[in-house]
Amino acid sequence: MAASTLPAGEPPWKTLSAEELEKQYSPSRWVIRMKAEEVVSTFVRAGSQATRKARATRRNQLDVPYGDGEGEKMDIYFPDEDSKAFPLFLFFHGGYWQSGSKDDSAFMVTPLTAQGVVVVIVAYDIAPKGALDRMVDQVTRSVVFLQRRYPSNEGIYLCGHSAGAHLAAMVLLASWTKHGVTPNLQGFLLVSGIYDLEPLIYTSQNAPLHMALEDAQRNSPQRRLEVAPPTPVGPACPVVVVVGQHDSPEFHRQSREFYETLHRVGLKASLQELPDVDHFDIVENLTREDHALTQIILKTIFPTL
Numbered sequence: 001m002a003a004s005t006l007p008a009g010e011p012p013w014k015t016l017s018a019e020e021l022e023k024q025y026s027p028s029r030w031v032i033r034m035k036a037e038e039v040v041s042t043f044v045r046a047g048s049q050a051t052r053k054a055r056a057t058r059r060n061q062l063d064v065p066y067g068d069g070e071g072e073k074m075d076i077y078f079p080d081e082d083s084k085a086f087p088l089f090l091f092f093h094g095g096y097w098q099s100g101s102k103d104d105s106a107f108m109v110t111p112l113t114a115q116g117v118v119v120v121i122v123a124y125d126i127a128p129k130g131a132l133d134r135m136v137d138q139v140t141r142s143v144v145f146l147q148r149r150y151p152s153n154e155g156i157y158l159c160g161h162s163a164g165a166h167l168a169a170m171v172l173l174a175s176w177t178k179h180g181v182t183p184n185l186q187g188f189l190l191v192s193g194i195y196d197l198e199p200l201i202y203t204s205q206n207a208p209l210h211m212a213l214e215d216a217q218r219n220s221p222q223r224r225l226e227v228a229p230p231t232p233v234g235p236a237c238p239v240v241v242v243v244g245q246h247d248s249p250e251f252h253r254q255s256r257e258f259y260e261t262l263h264r265v266g267l268k269a270s271l272q273e274l275p276d277v278d279h280f281d282i283v284e285n286l287t288r289e290d291h292a293l294t295q296i297i298l299k300t301i302f303p304t305l
């Protein structure tokens, strides 16, 4: 990483060349187990296969509308046993807010429903149809919808991957008063996320998003949390920030700095750097109960396990 002297307080990414910044925010270029050009298609294929298996083997309700928008749908997957009270695990997929779908994202359904967890895969309007503010509003309303649909839930756990981790983190800033209900949020799992969007403005990932500096700052939980009113979650609500060993140095910095901010504002934050996984198989492996991240999720939902 090219470095030069920085004015005090300036973030390190500002010393990077345009080419280096582009590479730092191209997760597929940090994968060591296959060629960069094969990674995303492999990831989508794995997600599509896991989703087909989930739909074939688990009781489910597909395309449940949580709002009036065409894209405001969710897939709900149920454990075998019929219970009136269960933990709800919501997943927001990644894809830089411009790719990915709920139909390729049900990686974790089999191992989590086997433990009695209801798994919900949420769709939101990716760019160019949706802009970031709209996506944040959509995922926030998906949480409100589920709290209303299952008021006796045993906790709502939000999990997001990459851009989805950003969206989950933005829910920490939600003001529930206008929604008329306070969701029973009991945990956050933020996987390989981005929390300060400013560097992205200077990469090709911004092309379909058209973020200006103020859009990036408004949608950066890293910036907003420091100056936000107390978050709607209590100090006992775990916020687990997770990053893979083979995520880029910038993704590691993003996770580390967001963890530090969460801790500084009094949240029950932890940082987990998972060995031997990259930006993609950290989630692809959620099909397996013995995957470290699956275990982190289960221990967050069932701490006495």
Ligand SMILES: N[C@@H](CC(=O)c1ccccc1NC=O)C(=O)O
Binding pocket: 025, 026, 027, 028, 029, 040, 043, 094, 095, 096, 097, 099, 100, 161, 162, 163, 164
């Ligand atoms: N163009 C990106 C693709 C990417 O980052 C990505 C693809 C699928 C799911 C999550 C991703 N990361 C961010 O949301 C890359 O070069 O890796």
